[in-house]
Amino acid sequence: MNEIKVEPYIPDEDYDNPAMVVDFYEFTMANCLFLHGFKNTTLVFDMFFRKNPDNQGYSISAGQRKLTRFLLDYHFNEQDIHWLRTKGMSEEFCEYLRTYKWKGDMYALPEGTVCYPHVQMVRIECDLVGAILIETYLLQTMNFHSLIATKATRVTGLNTHTPRNVMEFGTRRAQGESAGNDGAYAAVLGGCIGTANCLAEMKFGAEVKAVGTVAHSFIEFFPTEFDAFKAFADTYPDSVSLLLDTYNIMESGLPNLIKLDDYLIEKYPNDPNRRVKSARIDSGDLARGSKRLRKALDAAGKPYIKLVASNGLDEKKIANMELYEHAHFDSYGVGENLITSASDPVFGGVYKLVAVKKPDGSYTPKMKCSDSASKAIIPGKKMPWRLYDENGQAQCDLIAMDGEVIEAGKPVTMVNLDSDAIERTITFIPTAVRPLLVPHILGGELAIELPSIAEKKAYIAKQLTEETWESELRLECPHKHYVNMTPAVAECRSRMYAELHGGKV
């Protein structure tokens, strides 16, 4: 490495280039391998995860759209090159990065695919530098989107076949600005009907609709609660939704709401759209509140006023209110517990080298064994398939070597990945099959028409409603989705583990 004297780099808090969302070790490694002459070597990496959040039976894969955009626009700026020189990277490597374009292949599950541990979400094949340096951004993006999309399917009740109207209200507790924006997007994929976050709608469009009415401060601002209600209704007569718990729900909020609706009836006798649309409560005993309010509003001849709940809600609190207390809310605002997936805030996706391309075009499988057998990976350039039973439901996933063909209607022999399985080798005749990874980028060029948000939302709902075993959706001790290997994959993995580490896997 040539030592080069460089001007000090001046930090700039406003600077941004997502290509620099890199763990420094990636630069250290890439520079070293570059200097050792491997820059044209093609590597294959798998991104996968080891555990569904909250010990549930499935996850939703998301982030592909953002990752695709990132790779298509991948580049380094002069500022990056300057900084890298101050960090001891070689001049040759810096020069190479200066004009570097990402020319690899990205295969991935279509965004919104129901997915399972150990089955790849993304497969990257690229020259050495472009394969190594994207690790952190790829993981950050896929992990966070998948985390929130998965949680959202549970909060919106898609997994329990109890769909409900949920608005994503967590921006203020999101872990930073991009979490608030991308989290709103992922929450909508997972079934939410809107978000509080204006910037999210500006970015992603009307599918990620920004909604909201008033906070307590608005009510407090006026001399009386009714003055506040009336001011709101005078400004927005077509969308009157108010908050009842600023002072006292039953003694103050409710009578003022009824009075306001009567005022609207008198003011707009012939315009039934100009009525109170909904009332929200954000404190106290929500379940009891819903019943008392519903009864009082119905008794006042106002069954059309809908009820909205918020205040630290999550899927368990909502389900308990609905199931055991027969509370009825027409919609829910869910904040911090959704936008951070607070019950399990980490989606542990990893990105592992699985093969190196040889000059003859074939691949040398690679394997990290590690001292935890559960962290030992599945070597080789592979393609996962999903095998469907006669009901159109996913029976299992099957990890095959790339190029192996799995055919519907024919017996398929498979080795269960779970070393605890009693029958490790099984045969199954699938009614239908599909290869799970779809090319998103080929040779650096976009290779897919990315679906709309509405299409992805429908895709998720369809899979959970029609294609996933009930037993995998169970909340406690769900069935562990069968993940199998073809004999070729299993043989390669066993052989390499024995060679590299000693022992069986």
Added chain:
Amino acid sequence: MNEIKVEPYIPDEDYDNPAMVVDFYEFTMANCLFLHGFKNTTLVFDMFFRKNPDNQGYSISAGQRKLTRFLLDYHFNEQDIHWLRTKGMSEEFCEYLRTYKWKGDMYALPEGTVCYPHVQMVRIECDLVGAILIETYLLQTMNFHSLIATKATRVTGLNTHTPRNVMEFGTRRAQGESAGNDGAYAAVLGGCIGTANCLAEMKFGAEVKAVGTVAHSFIEFFPTEFDAFKAFADTYPDSVSLLLDTYNIMESGLPNLIKLDDYLIEKYPNDPNRRVKSARIDSGDLARGSKRLRKALDAAGKPYIKLVASNGLDEKKIANMELYEHAHFDSYGVGENLITSASDPVFGGVYKLVAVKKPDGSYTPKMKCSDSASKAIIPGKKMPWRLYDENGQAQCDLIAMDGEVIEAGKPVTMVNLDSDAIERTITFIPTAVRPLLVPHILGGELAIELPSIAEKKAYIAKQLTEETWESELRLECPHKHYVNMTPAVAECRSRMYAELHGGKV
């Protein structure tokens, strides 16, 4: 409101303006109040929180630097105005926002201040629109920075007087790009010695140093583990830090490391800096690994090779290894559990209207009562003070009305905020006092010289080491810091609660 026909807004995923990180209800409210003629009314809002993360006895307040920068640069772009028109905001309001400058006052705890529930972190006084529309960004920023800075003080052992070297390695599991960047900054404030994240160093400078060596994929890439070690050492002879657990720590990683160090001794006999500096393990039984490795390296005459651990660590796992197993690592890489504060990933700061300025310059206190007494707030424009005992330790915080003066060396009568306290009214003679909120922005202009990262880091360490009661730092059932009100504040709160809600608080 005039209905205006506007061109459809075209969403743009790359668009960003932090001023649009707004819950839509803030626009709805502000537009309504604007149309009702209140645009020149000055409001006072408090930002505070109700509970320390993880039921600990303290929190660290952070985010002030970023919030200050945000308010100084606060503006709306044409794109924002266009979008707001499509969302039904009035033409007059949109016109007002087009040239709006933020001219308010921001008082805040200095960044890094140890803080407690119910005591304000930030006090905003501003015209109506500028007070209302900043809520979401203010909360998001303060909440996330405070969350991570607080967690970091525990992971680095500052709270247990067992300081240790911790590197923030969580970028790949951070909840989005800004979480990775700001999280690295906050982790360093809380005591970390570096981060994996390159972009964080580019933004915040060398105090947020990007560090890292190699991943398993680097080792796998080479025909043998030793080939990989040697390639690394040939490129970076001055900073040889390697990873031992790619294949088998004791059977392969360790002997290859010793062989490499011998190779360096032979190659650079007279350069003691060119030796193996450290070895990291990332799987298996870390505590046992540390002992076996330490013993073997010492026996091989290499006591200078330091040991680094990573793999799902957090403050509890580290403390348990150190305390009960006498494991010794020289440093730790801590990932997802720090960058997401996984054990409690939500910092629940809120932003509440507390006063409205009257034309005569005095303030009308405002109060949200709500149906949960614990959510009832402390009305009025206030200043919190910290009262110190004769040992220089913080005895209590005292929330006073703005303008009340608390003097050292004189008896101070206070009312405990905790309604469970046996003695609600107490008198104490503080040895020293300080008003906690410091002006950061006055009339829209910067009013503080923001301290450096090193200064803030030292400030946090000093408070936890010297100024905080041991009993508040206790991990289980810590002493609840005394938070008191002056009689004037207590009287105002009781009177308003009785008037507005009925009952006592």
